[in-house]
Amino acid sequence: MKTSLGPLQYCWSKEKVNQFYQQVAESSIPVVYLGETVCSRRRQLKFADYLALAHMLRESGKEVILSTLALLEAPSEYTELKKQVSNGEFIIEANDMGAVQAAKELGLPFVCGPTINNYNLATLKKLHQWGMQRFVMPIELSKSWLNHVIEAEVTATGAPLPFEIEVFAHGYIPLAHSARCFTAKQQNLPKDNCQTVCLSHAKGLLAQTQDQQPLLRLNGIQTQSASQIDLSSEIAQMKQMGVNYFRVSPSSLKSVALAESILTSKPKTEPLTCNGYWHQTAGLVHI
Template identity: 65%
Template sequence: MKTALGPIQYCWPKAEIEAFYQKVAETDIPLVYLGETVCSRRREVKFSDYLALAQMLKAAGKQVVLSTLTLIEAQSEFTALKTQVENGEFLIEANDMGAVQVAKSLGLPFICGPSVNNYNAATLKKLASWGMQRFVMPLELSKDWLEHVISELNPNPQSKTVEVEVFGHGYMSLAHSARCFTARNRGLSKDGCKTVCIEYPKGVLVQTQESQSLLRLNGIQTQSASLIDLRNQQDKMLAMGVDYFRVSPASMASIDIAANLGDLQLHLSQDSCNGYWFNQAGLNQHAT
């Protein structure tokens, strides 16, 4: 099983993003996803900048995948999506069915991201017939579900038809909305947001009235307050036939975690969860 570094889900300054990927280039992480997946108003890093970063990482020996927006709301965003899919060099991670359709119409292979609702083997087989090479398991599903689906998709492990990736570490994306909750939190409209999400490098933590951490607001995206940490499940994943373990960046420390997945004591969090993997409420921490 190999390591994948997912796309940065937050609005970081351009210089920090460039420094992040320069450090990634110096590691042995084999697969890197790049791109804005949350909001097209985040213009610190443009598509041309991501292409330059992709070229740099490719030269460093990485496989690079360009990740698309999860929620397409305007014609301009769809036009930008087509440009991304038609980049001519790099595979894309389709994070909505619009991206799947564009790739299919062009006869291009693609990866399905975790936001695409792949809930059964029949859907996955159909997507594979359209060019899907790998899918990232939707976050709310369990290891029991995945084991069953893998056995249906790839009955012969020696001749796999579809690769499998699991989101194994990071803050989980739970929902996307047409409204920007970060802007509303600051008393701003979505159109006049001033890109205030750049001030929150891990989103805005939301707590209950009992001061229990509940959610993170990240622009139009709602995330888990706790980070999922499935590093101690790697042996199980490998035995099941999982091909990639994804680390979702939340800070520079995520690079160390992705580069040293075998070190289970590295950057342990007191506020972690793994409930979905064990078919429980997502915020639960199941004892293993």
């Protein structure tokens, strides 16, 4: 099993993004996802900037995958998506079925991201026919579901799954995406003229209950978990099941060191983490 570093989910300055990926280039992390997945109005980096970072990371020995938006809202965004898909050098992580269709039309391989609803083996095998090389398990599914899918394929064909498996295993969980932007709304700004207020919230906005208990994290049009998922204690079992990649979703510059060491260091019980989905219960629970 290898570590993968998921795409940045937050709006950071171009300088900070470049600093982050320079650290990634100098690390031993083998697989890196790169690109804007949340909001097309975050324009600190253009597609050409992401391509330049992808070249730099590839030259440092990384496998680079270009991640696409999870929610397409305008024809211009689909035009930009097709540019990403047909870049000619790097495969994409499709986070929307529009990206799957664009890759399928060009006969290009792709990774299926965690925001695509893959809930059964039949769907996964159809996507594999269309070019899917790897799928990231939807975050609300469990190890029991994954075991069932793996065993069903072995029972039916006598062979393992014909595609790779990746699990979103550490970081703030992307729970939902909306056409509306709470981050702009709470500043009384319209979404179309949001002044990129996400730049002021490097880890999103924490929403609490009336009892001051952490509930959710609001990141532009994206709603995340308040706590970070941490499946580091499940690494041995994941390897036994046949999981190929343990994804770390970055939230700060410290995420590079964490991703670099998580497969080799002894798992630690951290406060404010959750793993409920993996154990087939409420996601915010820590077991």
